[in-house]
Amino acid sequence: xxxxxxxxxxxxxxxxxxxxxxxxxxxxxxIERLTLADxxxxxxxxxxxxxxxxxxxxxxxxGVAEKLVGSRPDLxxxxxxxxxxxxxxxxxxxxxxxxxxxxxxxxxxxxxGLKAGPYAPRVIFTSSIAVFGAPFPEAIGDxxxxxxxxxxxxxxxxxxxxxxxxxxxxxxxxxxxxxxTITVRPGRPNLxxxxxxxxxxxxxLSGKEAVLPVSRDVRHWFASPRAAVGFLLHAAELDSxxxxxxxxxxxxxxxxxxxxxxxALHRAAGDKAVSLIREVxxxxxxxxxxxxxxxxxxxxxxxxxxxxxxNFDEIIRAHIEDExxxxxxx
Amino acid sequence: xxxxxxxxxxxxxxxxxxxxxxxxxxxxxxIERLTLADxxxxxxxxxxxxxxxxxxxxxxxxGVAEKLVGSRPDLxxxxxxxxxxxxxxxxxxxxxxxxxxxxxxxxxxxxxGLKAGPYAPRVIFTSSIAVFGAPFPEAIGDxxxxxxxxxxxxxxxxxxxxxxxxxxxxxxxxxxxxxxTITVRPGRPNLxxxxxxxxxxxxxLSGKEAVLPVSRDVRHWFASPRAAVGFLLHAAELDSxxxxxxxxxxxxxxxxxxxxxxxALHRAAGDKAVSLIREVxxxxxxxxxxxxxxxxxxxxxxxxxxxxxxNFDEIIRAHIEDExxxxxxx
Numbered sequence: 001x002x003x004x005x006x007x008x009x010x011x012x013x014x015x016x017x018x019x020x021x022x023x024x025x026x027x028x029x030x031i032e033r034l035t036l037a038d039x040x041x042x043x044x045x046x047x048x049x050x051x052x053x054x055x056x057x058x059x060x061x062x063g064v065a066e067k068l069v070g071s072r073p074d075l076x077x078x079x080x081x082x083x084x085x086x087x088x089x090x091x092x093x094x095x096x097x098x099x100x101x102x103x104x105x106x107x108x109x110x111x112x113g114l115k116a117g118p119y120a121p122r123v124i125f126t127s128s129i130a131v132f133g134a135p136f137p138e139a140i141g142d143x144x145x146x147x148x149x150x151x152x153x154x155x156x157x158x159x160x161x162x163x164x165x166x167x168x169x170x171x172x173x174x175x176x177x178x179x180x181t182i183t184v185r186p187g188r189p190n191l192x193x194x195x196x197x198x199x200x201x202x203x204x205l206s207g208k209e210a211v212l213p214v215s216r217d218v219r220h221w222f223a224s225p226r227a228a229v230g231f232l233l234h235a236a237e238l239d240s241x242x243x244x245x246x247x248x249x250x251x252x253x254x255x256x257x258x259x260x261x262x263x264a265l266h267r268a269a270g271d272k273a274v275s276l277i278r279e280v281x282x283x284x285x286x287x288x289x290x291x292x293x294x295x296x297x298x299x300x301x302x303x304x305x306x307x308x309x310x311n312f313d314e315i316i317r318a319h320i321e322d323e324x325x326x327x328x329x330x
Numbered sequence: 331x332x333x334x335x336x337x338x339x340x341x342x343x344x345x346x347x348x349x350x351x352x353x354x355x356x357x358x359x360x361i362e363r364l365t366l367a368d369x370x371x372x373x374x375x376x377x378x379x380x381x382x383x384x385x386x387x388x389x390x391x392x393g394v395a396e397k398l399v400g401s402r403p404d405l406x407x408x409x410x411x412x413x414x415x416x417x418x419x420x421x422x423x424x425x426x427x428x429x430x431x432x433x434x435x436x437x438x439x440x441x442x443g444l445k446a447g448p449y450a451p452r453v454i455f456t457s458s459i460a461v462f463g464a465p466f467p468e469a470i471g472d473x474x475x476x477x478x479x480x481x482x483x484x485x486x487x488x489x490x491x492x493x494x495x496x497x498x499x500x501x502x503x504x505x506x507x508x509x510x511t512i513t514v515r516p517g518r519p520n521l522x523x524x525x526x527x528x529x530x531x532x533x534x535l536s537g538k539e540a541v542l543p544v545s546r547d548v549r550h551w552f553a554s555p556r557a558a559v560g561f562l563l564h565a566a567e568l569d570s571x572x573x574x575x576x577x578x579x580x581x582x583x584x585x586x587x588x589x590x591x592x593x594a595l596h597r598a599a600g601d602k603a604v605s606l607i608r609e610v611x612x613x614x615x616x617x618x619x620x621x622x623x624x625x626x627x628x629x630x631x632x633x634x635x636x637x638x639x640x641n642f643d644e645i646i647r648a649h650i651e652d653e654x655x656x657x658x659x660x
Contacts, residue, residue, distance in 0.1 A: 161476070169421065245479060
């Protein structure tokens with residue numbers, strides 16, 4: 001089996017690559033070959049015996065999708081995207097990369113099939129809970145409509161529709177997964193409006209200060225990086241006929257408040273860790289976060305075997321195991 | 331006020347043009363100028379005092395949208411589309427006209443504003459109940475999700491998302507209306523799978539035979555051409571701030587069975603008319619129709635003042651008045 005990962009240099013892409021290398025097979029088929037693409041060349045993973053091609057290319061440049069698809073990968077993960085804040089700040093860039101790039105990929109797959117005989121690879125597309133816009137029901141169900149309040153969410157919702165139609169027409173075998181907010185994100189604090197959800201755990205767990213810009217009763221929807229990779233691997237192996245033509249799923253996750261995050265931090269690392277959180281209310285971030293989903297009833301994905309953490313203790317444990325070598329750095 | 335109608339040569343476009351000419355104003359502003367565009371040049375309406383420009387052009391040809399928008403119409407009706415059957419048969423053409431054409435229009439409006447100063451016209455977009463795909467709830471509510479089962483429905487759903495995002499960003503002031511199946515369509519029987527809903531009324535009312543390919547208990551969602559034009563005029567005058575950023579509405583309509591259609595025909599035109607319906611079951615059409623919406627709870631549109639017929643007697647009366655000069659041709 002030949003696997004193509006587009007967006008392989010990102011946080012989820014790197015973890016997915018490592019997980020595939022460790023797993024050695026997908027759905028019973030050996031992984032023989034990897035193609036890793038991103039706007040910067042992804043690193044070659046250690047410990048993979050077969051050929052690995054790394055490609056630095058922008059999916060929204062005409063011709064790039066055709067080239068990536070020309071070698072007929074059996075399984076394609078499409079993780080590449082301009083993030084929410086940037087897609088909102090740069091309207092043209094967001095549409096070019098998130099909409100045109102995705103459409104180029106799907107169309108290149110279709111053209112490959114038209115040109116050189118039957119070809120309908122499994123395509124796993126990472127969508128986002130940003131396809132939903134407030135006001136929300138208490139828990140967003142599997143049949144709630146998409147009325148995004150960002151250009152990013154609009155572009156992801158369009159990607160879902162295209163994935164569905166190209167699947168229905170038999171050009172590919174798509175599954176979309178709407179990821180919860182990934183927490184604890186490794187790395188350094190960034191300026192994303194959602195960054196604090198991770199910062200207030202990751203930084204104190206390493207003995208550093210973090211800023212909390214919203215009140216403790218803010219509720220949001222979470223999964224760990226480990227769970228996110230698990231969703232993608234599960235989607236790769238799922239019998240897609242169980243989805244019918246409703247090819248995108250809201251992944252399961254954890255609905256929790258910032259206060260619950262902090263309580264779990266306290267259980268994991270004590271008073272000292274919690275004292276490293278500085279509460280500095282920020283009106284802009286508070287307003288942005290108020291428009292975000294807080295809770296889902298992800299019954300379809302659960303019934304299909306997707307699994308997420310059940311509490312923040314588990315999310316913190318995954319972070320300590322996967323990023324801190326099993327030890328809290330306090 | 332300068333009004334642009336794209337798709338003006340179609341059935342709804344012609345009736346809308348006539349209604350605007352008769353109405354003379356929209357939202358209290360006099361209609362001073364009309365631009366009527368379609369792939370074939372629309373006819374100039376009788377009885378309009380101001381300048382009328384008719385344009386034969388394809389919106390999916392680069393440059394056409396810019397030209398149409400360059401004269402800065404205040405109100406734009408975008409009715410142009412490849413219909414469902416053709417978009418399914420010709421994948422490329424459907425995406426080119428229904429998706430690219432719509433995106434070109436919205437983007438041309440944005441570019442016009444960026445280039446030559448503030449410009450955010452009201453844009454009325456005709457969407458379709460084809461954005462929904464079975465299985466359905468008993469009545470499709472205003473928050474039910476879009477999982478279209480046709481490429482046409484996919485393209486319309488994407489148009490809705492773009493209309494929303496371009497409105498939210500302030501580039502235009504969009505309102506989308508999901509039209510029910512328009513019945514009684516004037517003109518001759520055509521090969522559209524939905525054609526029989528109109529044929530079994532229109533033909534007998536003119537003394538001609540019609541074929542019914544499905545059973546009488548088939549239920550569907552209807553509005554007259556007169557009601558459809560009423561939706562578009564109401565949308566043109568609506569205070570769009572009442573919609574928030576959920577800019578597309580399912581129009582109200584009538585949920586009725588084929589049997590109820592025939593009963594209303596009997597009340598309007600008696601035994602002789604009904605005897606002109608020949609029942610010739612068609613498995614293909616029966617299967618296609620089984621995937622179509624049957625009923626809506628269009629509460630938002632009703633609360634916003636959109637009005638449709640309440641029974642088939644009203645729909646038949648509208649047809650007799652608007653198309654048959656008030657007389658049944660039997």
